[in-house]
Amino acid sequence: MSATTAQIVGFIGTSHVPAIGKAIAQNLQQDAYWKPFFDGYPPVRSWLDKVAPDTIVMFYNDHGLKFFLDKMLTFAVGAAPQYLNTDEGWGIPSLGAFQGHPELSWHIIEQLVADEFDPVTCQEMNVDHAFSIPLALLYPGRMVYPIRVVPICINTVQHPLPTMKRCLALGRSVGRALAAWPEKSRVVVMGTGGLSHQLDGARAGFINREFDQQCLNTLIADPEALQHYSVHDLVSLARTQGVEILNWMAARGAMAGTARQVYRNYHIPISNTASAVQVLEPLRQ
Ligand code: DHB
Ligand code: FE
Numbered sequence: 001m002s003a004t005t006a007q008i009v010g011f012i013g014t015s016h017v018p019a020i021g022k023a024i025a026q027n028l029q030q031d032a033y034w035k036p037f038f039d040g041y042p043p044v045r046s047w048l049d050k051v052a053p054d055t056i057v058m059f060y061n062d063h064g065l066k067f068f069l070d071k072m073l074t075f076a077v078g079a080a081p082q083y084l085n086t087d088e089g090w091g092i093p094s095l096g097a098f099q100g101h102p103e104l105s106w107h108i109i110e111q112l113v114a115d116e117f118d119p120v121t122c123q124e125m126n127v128d129h130a131f132s133i134p135l136a137l138l139y140p141g142r143m144v145y146p147i148r149v150v151p152i153c154i155n156t157v158q159h160p161l162p163t164m165k166r167c168l169a170l171g172r173s174v175g176r177a178l179a180a181w182p183e184k185s186r187v188v189v190m191g192t193g194g195l196s197h198q199l200d201g202a203r204a205g206f207i208n209r210e211f212d213q214q215c216l217n218t219l220i221a222d223p224e225a226l227q228h229y230s231v232h233d234l235v236s237l238a239r240t241q242g243v244e245i246l247n248w249m250a251a252r253g254a255m256a257g258t259a260r261q262v263y264r265n266y267h268i269p270i271s272n273t274a275s276a277v278q279v280l281e282p283l284r285q
Helices: 019-025 042-051 102-114 129-138 164-179 209-221 231-238 242-254
Strands: 006-014 055-060 075-078 120-122 148-154 185-192 259-270 273-282
Touching: 006 042, 006 129, 006 164, 006 242, 019 129, 042 129, 042 185, 042 259, 042 273, 055 129, 055 164, 055 242, 075 102, 102 148, 102 164, 129 148, 129 185, 148 164, 148 242, 164 185, 164 242, 185 242, 209 231, 209 242, 209 259, 209 273, 231 242
Parallel strands: 006 185, 055 148, 055 185, 075 120
Antiparallel strands: 006 273, 075 148, 259 273
16 A cells, blocks of 8 residues: 555444434434434544545445345445435435545446455445435535545345455455555545344344444454354344444455554444444554
8 A cells, every 4th residue: 555546544433323313403412312422423523634535435234225125235336426315214304415436436346346246336326324324423514525435335134144254355355446546545434333223123222232342342453353253143242233233344344454443432322222433543564
């Protein structure tokens, strides 16, 4: 990696609960329920100001806006000039449009296919709350965002889901693509969703602080150590929607080598979810 290629300046993992969009629309950031959550983001924004990315590669899951159960991808990469967020029925205003980076998207797709992944390639792609809410938290009040985006969508919704190992490898492949991108660029990789949560059924509302903390600690320097968790282990430990940690795993995989934690906030609960935000910076070896 050199200053003449894409440089990954950091990783952000964050929850993407739709109710956050409603709280933003109603200006509830100082409300007693919301404050401990929203207070987690100014430090992330200060860090973003410092590292000044021009591009965000976002690993997330679609919850039915773009892909429905009748046609379910395992991995999909957006290669559109722009991405729209439209109404999903949560009662939150649409956020965006988000400016794409089709040339970088195709470069990433080329690398993924060369590495024997088989992504769905999307030249048109609506992005749901798992994509828009994190950007609204990072760039509040913006109609135009100062970054271009590459959305990478992972199935965490309909089984069979990809494994932790596979998602880490997907991220590693994206990391190789970025290292070989022949233009100067400053990239933040993001994974959204989680941490432990279950939205319906008998175990709705279940949260596993201990497992979440263990994942956050391990992601910093040794994401490989999380590979042994099967999808069923994840459902058992983090519950049905806690499997969204697959997105964090892929994003962390994109940032090769060890890392240091710049910042973390963990707060229980936001809606049904153990909310977390974590910022990591790569350590050059
Ligand atoms: C909630 C969490 C999610 O990850 C999601 O996609 C939708 C809802 C929640 O806790 O309400
Ligand atoms: Fe979700």
